[in-house]
Amino acid sequence: MTQDTSSLYTPAGRVLALCGGVGGARLARGLNALIPTPGQLTVAVNTGDDFEHLGLTICPDLDSVLYGLSGKNDEQRGWGRADETWHCLEALKELGAADWFSLGDRDLAVHIERSHQLREGETLSGITARFCERLGIAAHVLPMSDDPVRTTVHTDEGELAFQEYFVRRASRPKVQNISYRGADTARPNEALLQCLADGSLEAVVICPSNPQLSIDPILALPGMRQALRDVDAPVIVVSPLIGGRAVKGPAAKIMAELELSVDSAGIAQVYLDFLDGLVIDAQDADDADRVPVPVLATPTLMRRQEDSTRLAAQTLAFAHALRQGPQRINGTTGR
Ligand code: FO1
Secondary structure, three states: OOOOOOOOOOOOOEEEEEEOOHHHHHHHHHHHHHOOOOOOEEEEEOOOOOEEEOOEEEOHHHHHHHHHHOOOEOOOOOOOEOOOOOHHHHHHHHOOOOOOOOOOHHHHHHHHHHHHHHHOOOOHHHHHHHHHHHHOOOOEEEEOEOOOOEEEEEEOOEEEEHHHHHHHOOOOOOEEEEEEEOOOOOOEOHHHHHHHHOOOEEEEEEOOOOHHHHHHHHHOOOOHHHHHHHOOOOEEEEOOEEOOEEOOOOHHHHHHHOOOOOOHHHHHHHHOOOOOEEEEOHHHHHHHHHOOOOEEEOOOOOOOHHHHHHHHHHHHHHHHHHHOOOOOOOOEEOO
């Protein structure tokens, strides 16, 4: 059933979303449903999780966004494609090949074609744009950079490449530090920089992705934090925590291990140098007093498409209200 979006806030200007995998992709699909005009929505995606596996270049967060925005995502698992089969993985197992990272048959098509085009000399941005066109995605989906950045997790069990930590070790090792190999020399995507400099940009939304694993790699690119401090449009963060827990994944565990407070104040602290407003879950409304920027408290759990679209509209309406100046809107504390 199609949602009636006529009563929801819709932006007039451009919107930029920064996002990682599963949680981020859920808000991105809400923004995409709300903003069907081609090119009005730009989604810049973390590529720190990318890795080489079985000779293929895998870009899990980009794929979560592509699948989410084209309606091909698996709702239950959160990653990968709906109606997936696993024949290739089973055959790989028979051969004794590495099977700890589950590649579905339909998903494999994307990795095979992307790896082929990369070997032909195409850029990741160009390939992603073509995939978007083929999959009927109107939004502009961008890898954060065309240069490789690799998130490395430093743990009590040694240094682990991101997917080794996240999938193979199920995020169990204790995190001491996280680094983003290549980030200091990687060039942020040109289209991302242009979007940030565009006078018609209405809002920057940081999706409810893991701050350290999914958003920090984007912020680690040269000039990114400064660009977010300088941008005219309000920068709104949607918290990935509900009641001190992450909806999915190790965000709360990692924040605790890095000695950050695992609540709305801890999320605000991570982004404070450029943060204009924070969206938190309604059940965390009492946290608002400890957050030094305006807060919107509203249900943030996105189970269905309608939840994603409603949260996207509320987030953009909140940004719009902040642009109009300090005031109170429903459920919002102005500071
Ligand atoms: N996550 C898992 O927990 N186990 C998997 O076997 C797995 C396979 C996989 C294959 C393709 C893909 O695009 C994503 C996949 N993910 C898997 C998710 C991925 O590791 C994470 O969601 C992101 O890297 C974190 O945002």
